[in-house]
Amino acid sequence: MTSEAAGRRSSLGQLTAARLRLFFREPSAVFWTFGFPLLLSLALGIAFRNRPPQPSVAAVADGAGAAAAAEALRAAGQKPLVLGLDAARAALRVGKADVVVIPGSPRTYEFDPAREDSRLARLLVDDALQRAEGRRDATAVSEAHVSEPGSRYIDFLVPGLVGLNIMSSGMWGIGYVIVETRQKKLLKRMVATPMRRSEFLLSFVLLRMLFLLLELPVLLGFGWLVFSVPLRGSLALLVAVALLGALAFAGLGLLVACRAQNIQTAGGLINLVMMPMFLLSGVFFSASHFPDVLQPFIRALPLTALNDAMRAVMIEAAGVAQVGPQLLLLAGVAAGAFALALRWFRWT
Amino acid sequence: MGDLAIRCRGLTRRYGEVVAVDGLDLEVRRGECFGLLGPNGAGKTTTLEVLEGILPPGDGEVEVLGRSWSDSGPWLRERIGITLQETRLPDKLAVREVLALFRSFYRQGRTVDEVIRLVSLEEKARAWYEKLSGGQKQRLAVACALVGDPELLFLDEPTTGLDPQSRRQLWEVIGAMRAEGRTVLLTTHYMDEAERLCDRVAVVDHGKVIALGTPRELIERVVGHEVVEFAAPDAGARLEESRLQALPGVRAVRRRNGSYALTVERVHLTVPALLQHLDEVKAPLENLVTHTATLEDVFVTLTGRRLRD
Numbered sequence: 001m002t003s004e005a006a007g008r009r010s011s012l013g014q015l016t017a018a019r020l021r022l023f024f025r026e027p028s029a030v031f032w033t034f035g036f037p038l039l040l041s042l043a044l045g046i047a048f049r050n051r052p053p054q055p056s057v058a059a060v061a062d063g064a065g066a067a068a069a070a071e072a073l074r075a076a077g078q079k080p081l082v083l084g085l086d087a088a089r090a091a092l093r094v095g096k097a098d099v100v101v102i103p104g105s106p107r108t109y110e111f112d113p114a115r116e117d118s119r120l121a122r123l124l125v126d127d128a129l130q131r132a133e134g135r136r137d138a139t140a141v142s143e144a145h146v147s148e149p150g151s152r153y154i155d156f157l158v159p160g161l162v163g164l165n166i167m168s169s170g171m172w173g174i175g176y177v178i179v180e181t182r183q184k185k186l187l188k189r190m191v192a193t194p195m196r197r198s199e200f201l202l203s204f205v206l207l208r209m210l211f212l213l214l215e216l217p218v219l220l221g222f223g224w225l226v227f228s229v230p231l232r233g234s235l236a237l238l239v240a241v242a243l244l245g246a247l248a249f250a251g252l253g254l255l256v257a258c259r260a261q262n263i264q265t266a267g268g269l270i271n272l273v274m275m276p277m278f279l280l281s282g283v284f285f286s287a288s289h290f291p292d293v294l295q296p297f298i299r300a301l302p303l304t305a306l307n308d309a310m311r312a313v314m315i316e317a318a319g320v321a322q323v324g325p326q327l328l329l330l331a332g333v334a335a336g337a338f339a340l341a342l343r344w345f346r347w348t
Numbered sequence: 349m350g351d352l353a354i355r356c357r358g359l360t361r362r363y364g365e366v367v368a369v370d371g372l373d374l375e376v377r378r379g380e381c382f383g384l385l386g387p388n389g390a391g392k393t394t395t396l397e398v399l400e401g402i403l404p405p406g407d408g409e410v411e412v413l414g415r416s417w418s419d420s421g422p423w424l425r426e427r428i429g430i431t432l433q434e435t436r437l438p439d440k441l442a443v444r445e446v447l448a449l450f451r452s453f454y455r456q457g458r459t460v461d462e463v464i465r466l467v468s469l470e471e472k473a474r475a476w477y478e479k480l481s482g483g484q485k486q487r488l489a490v491a492c493a494l495v496g497d498p499e500l501l502f503l504d505e506p507t508t509g510l511d512p513q514s515r516r517q518l519w520e521v522i523g524a525m526r527a528e529g530r531t532v533l534l535t536t537h538y539m540d541e542a543e544r545l546c547d548r549v550a551v552v553d554h555g556k557v558i559a560l561g562t563p564r565e566l567i568e569r570v571v572g573h574e575v576v577e578f579a580a581p582d583a584g585a586r587l588e589e590s591r592l593q594a595l596p597g598v599r600a601v602r603r604r605n606g607s608y609a610l611t612v613e614r615v616h617l618t619v620p621a622l623l624q625h626l627d628e629v630k631a632p633l634e635n636l637v638t639h640t641a642t643l644e645d646v647f648v649t650l651t652g653r654r655l656r657d
Contacts, residue, residue, distance in 0.1 A: 011452035018441060018449050025440040025476075184436035192402055192432075193496065194425040195453040348402055 011195060015203035019177075020210070032172075033215065037165045038222050041158055044284075045227050048153040055079040056121035057097045059088035065103035069129060076128030078121075099125055155230070158223035159310035160283040165215055166242060167277060167303050170249025171256065171270045173211070174204045178257035179266035182346070191347045201342075205250050212246045213239075233313035237320060241313060244330040245306035251337025252302070258345040277303035305329040352414070353378045353500050353531040354399060359408035360555075361394050368394040370555035371408070381522070381532040383546035385539070385643065387651075391555035392535040393433055393504055399533070400430050400502050413500060426455060429493030430502040431486075439478035443469055443488055446477065447495055454496035463491045467521055483514025490521060501525055503534040507541060519545060539643035549643065553651050563643055570649050571641040572599045572611040576618060581606035583631030591629075595621045600649060611641060611649065 023029050057079045060066050070080040081088070081097060091097040092110065098121035100110040109126065111118035181187045190200065216239065223229035231238065252273060260266040280287060280294070281303035290298060298304050309326035312318035320327075354376035361369040369391040376382040384392045397403040398410060401417040401424060410416065412424055437446050447460045458466075464473050467487040472480060480488065486506065493501060503522070507515040515538075522545055526532055536542055542549050543563045551559040551566070559566055567573075580587060583606070592601045592610060597617045602609045612618040615638050626633050 014449045014452040018438065018445065021445065022438055022440055185432055185434055186437060188402060189430075189432055189435045189492070190453075192400055192425070192428075192430050193450060193453040194422060194455070 012199045012203055012206070015199060016206050016210075019203055019207045023173075023207075023211075029173075033165070033169050033211070034218055037161050037219055041154070041161050041219070041223060042226065044157055045154040048157075056099065056117070056124050057081065057091075058121060058125045059083050059091045059097035059100045061085040061088045061100065061102045063103060068132075069101060069103050072132035073125060073128050075132070076124075078124060078128060098122075101125060101129075152227075154223070154227045155315055156286070156311070157284065158219065158227070158229045159314050160307050162216065162219050162242065163245065163281070163303055163307040163310055164278070164283045165219065166212065166245045166306065167249050167274060169211065169215070170208060170246055171253045171274055173208060174250050174253030175256040175270050176253075176263060176266050178204065178254070179260045180263050182257075182260075183262050188348050197347065201254065201345075204254070205247070208246050208250045209243065212242055216242055229314070231314050232317035233319070237318075237323070238310065238313045241306070241309045241323060241327065241330075244327055244334065245302070245309075248302045248306070248330045248333040248337065251334045251341060254341035254345075255337045258341045277301050280304070282307050300329070302330055302333045351378050352376065353380075353412070354382075354533065355409070355411040356395075356399065357409045359395065359398060359405060359410060361391075361398060361403065361406040367555055369398070369406075372552070372556055374550060374557065376531060376533055378531050379526075379529045380547040381526045381534070381545050383542040383549040384533070384535040384552055385537065385542055385549050385647065386535075386552035387537065387647075390552045392552055394555075395552070396502055396504050396533070396535060400428065401425070426496065427498055428500045428502065429496055429498030431489045431493050431504060431506055433504040433508075435489060437477045437485075437488065437492075440476050442474050442476055443480070443491075444473045446488060447491055450492045451495045457496040458494065460495070463495050466494060466524070467491045468517060481514075483510050483517065486510060486514065487518060487521070490518065494525070499530060501530060501532045501534075503532065505535055505537070507536070507538065515541070539647070542643055551643075551647060551650060558650055559646065566646050567641045567643065571645045572613050573641060574612050574615045574638055575641050575645055576610045576612055576615060576622065576636070576638045577607065578622070578636045579607045579634045580626060580631040581634060583626075583629065586629040587626075587631050591625065592622075595625060602648065602652075609645075609648075611645065 023033075055078045058073055059081045060070050060073070060083070062082055062084050066082050070082050073080040080101075081091065083091060085102065088097065088100045089110065092100050092112075098111065098115070098117045102108040102110065107129070109122050111122050113119055178187070181190075191197065220229070220231065224231070253270075256269045256273060257266060260269060280290060280298045281301050282288075282298075283303070287295075287298050287304055305326035309318075309323040309330075312323050312326075316322075352375055354374060356372065356374040359369050359372040359374075360367070372391065372395055374395070384395065386392050394403065398405050399412060401412075401421060405417075413427060415424060417424060441449070443464065444460055447463055451457055451460055464470055467490055469484060469487055469491065472484055477485065477488070490503070490506060493503070501522075506522070507518050510518070519541070522532060522534070526545075532545075534545070546563060548560070548562050549566065550557045559570060561569065587608075589601050589603060592598060592608065595610075595618055597613045598610050599613065600611045610618065610622070619636075619638070623633070
C-alpha cells in the first residue's frame with residue numbers, strides 16, 4: 001500500500017519534471033524567458049544611460065559683433081555656429097541649432113519656446129553673453145551634482161521588465177503549452193489514464209512558481225551587477241508580489257487555454273490579452289502619461305498592479321500596507337481566472 | 349463478474365445532424381481479441397471512445413468489465429489501456445521518460461523496463477520521441493497502454509501507416525497480450541490483420557454492426573470459399589449477370605466496370621463452365637484470377653464498397 005501512495009504522489013512530480021525537461025530542451029523557450037529580458041535591459045540601459053550634459057548649439061547670424069559673441073559662447077562651453085541669417089534660421093528649423101542669435105542692439109534670440117532644448121539654450125546663451133559683457137551675480141552660489149541609483153531610467157525599467165516577463169511566461173508557458181497538448185491529442189490520451197486532472201493543472205502552476213525563483217534572481221541580479229539597480233524594500237515582500245503576479249498570469253494563461261483547440265487561436269488570444277498591458281501598464285514608460293479618462297482602466301490591469309507594486313518595493317522601500325491594493329487586485333484576478341478556467345476547461 | 353468484458357446495447361452518438369453510431373450492439377468476451385472492421389467514417393472510433401469513457405454515451409447502455417463509466421470511472425481507468433488513432437507524445441521526451449510519466453498515473457502496473465522490453469524498444473530507451481521511426485512511435489504508444497497492466501486493451505488502428513515489419517512486431521505484442529488472457533478490442537481496416545489477430549470480428553458500416561463472427565465463419569457464411577475474378581471488357585451486354593449466376597457453384601456475382609467477381613464453392617466446377625460460357629457469347633477473356641475468400645470480400649459483398657476507398 002505504501003508503494004501505491006508513493007506512486008500517486010510522484011505523478012505530480014513526474015508531470016512537473018516532464019514540463020521542466022521540455023522547457024530546457026527547447027532553446028527558444030529558454031531564450032525568451034531568460035536571454036531576451038537580459039538583452040533588452042542591457043540595450044535599453046545603455047541607450048537611456050545618463051549622459052553628461054550636451055552643449056547648446058547657437059547659430060550666430062553673421063554681421064557686426066558675431067565673432068565676439070561666438071568667442072564668448074565658446075569660452076562658456078557652448079557651441080556657436082556663425083552662419084548667414086537665412087542659413088542660421090534653416091539650422092534652427094531642422095534642429096541643428098537650438099537657438100538663433102542675431103547680434104545688435106537689442107540682441108535678438110529666435111527659438112521655439114515649445115522645445116525644451118531651445119528654452120534652455122536661450123537662457124545659457126544669454127547668460128554667457130551677458131557675463132562676457134560684464135554682468136555680475138547678485139548673490140554667490142555653489143552647486144552640488146547628484147546622480148543616484150534609484151532615480152534613473154534603468155531603475156524604472158528593470159521592475160517593469162520583471163513584470164513583463166512574469167506576464168509573458170505565464171501566458172505562453174501555460175496557455176500555449178496546454179493548447180499544444182490538446183491539439184496533439186496528448187491531453188485526450190492523458191485524460192484516458194487514471195491521472196488526476198487537478199495534478200495535471202497543478203504541475204503547470206508549480207512549474208511557474210519554480211521558474212519564478214530562477215527568473216527573479218537572474219533579472220534582479222543582472223540589474224544589480226551591471227547597473228546597480230537597488231532593492232530598497234524587503235526581499236520577502238518582493239518575492240511575495242512576484243509570486244502573486246505569477247499566480248494571476250498563470251490563471252489568465254489557463255483561462256486563455258481552457259477552450260482553444262489549436263495553437264493559432266491560443267496565440268491570437270494570448271496577444272489580445274497581453275498587448276494592452278504591454279502598452280498601457282507602464283513597462284517602458286510611466287502609465288501616468290496616458291489621459292486621465294484611461295487611468296481607471298489602466299489601474300485595473302493586473303500588469304499595472306504588478307509593475308507598480310514591484311517598483312514601490314524596489315525603489316521606494318514600500319511595505320505591505322502601501323502595496324496592499326495591488327496585492328488584492330492580483331489575488332482577485334488569480335482567484336477569478338482560476339475559477340472560470342476550471343469551470344470552462346475542455347479536456348477532450 | 350460475468351464473462352463479458354464489454355457489453356453495449358443500442359449505442360447511439362450524434363455529432364449535430366450526423367449520426368456517427370446508430371444503435372450499435374456489441375458483446376466482447378473476456379480474454380478474446382475482438383476486431384471492429386469498417387471503412388473510415390463507419391463509427392469505429394466513436395464507438396471505441398465511448399467504450400473508453402472519453403466520450404459520454406449518447407443513448408444506449410454501455411458496460412465495461414461489468415461496470416458503467418458513470419459509477420466506476422476511476423476504477424475502470426486503472427484497468428484499461430488505450431491507444432488513440434493519433435497521439436503525438438512530446439517530441440523532446442525520451443522513451444523512458446514518457447513511460448515513467450504514464451506509469452506514475454497508475455496505482456499498479458509494470459515497471460518501465462518491463463514494458464520497454466515488451467515492445468522491443470530497449471535500444472531506443474534514451475532516444476527522444478521525435479527521433480523515433482513511425483513504427484517505434486506506435487510501439488511506444490502501445491507501451492503507454494500497457495504500463496498500467498490493463499485487463500482490457502483498446503487499440504484504435506494500431507498499425508495504420510506502418511511498414512510490414514513494424515506491423516508484424518506489433519502483432520507479436522498484441523498476440524502476447526492475448527496469450528496472457530487479456531481482452532483486446534481493436535479497430536482496423538486491414539483484413540489480414542483482423543484474420544490473423546482476432547478471435548471474432550464485427551463489420552461496422554454506417555454506425556451499425558452488419559456482420560459478426562469469427563473471420564472464417566464470416567467468410568464462409570457471407571462469401572463462400574473461393575473468389576473467381578475475371579475481366580471481359582469487350583463483352584458488353586452479351587454477358588448477362590443472370591447467366592453467370594446460373595453457372596454451377598456460383599453463389600454471387602459482382603460487377604465493376606468490365607470486371608466481374610464470382611464467389612463460388614468449388615473453383616474446379618465453376619471455371620470450366622465459365623470459360624465455355626464466355627466462348628459461347630464471344631466475350632474474349634482478359635485476366636482470370638482465383639483466390640481464397642477474405643474478409644475484404646466479406647465487406648465488399650455486404651456493402652458493395654471496398655474498405656479503403
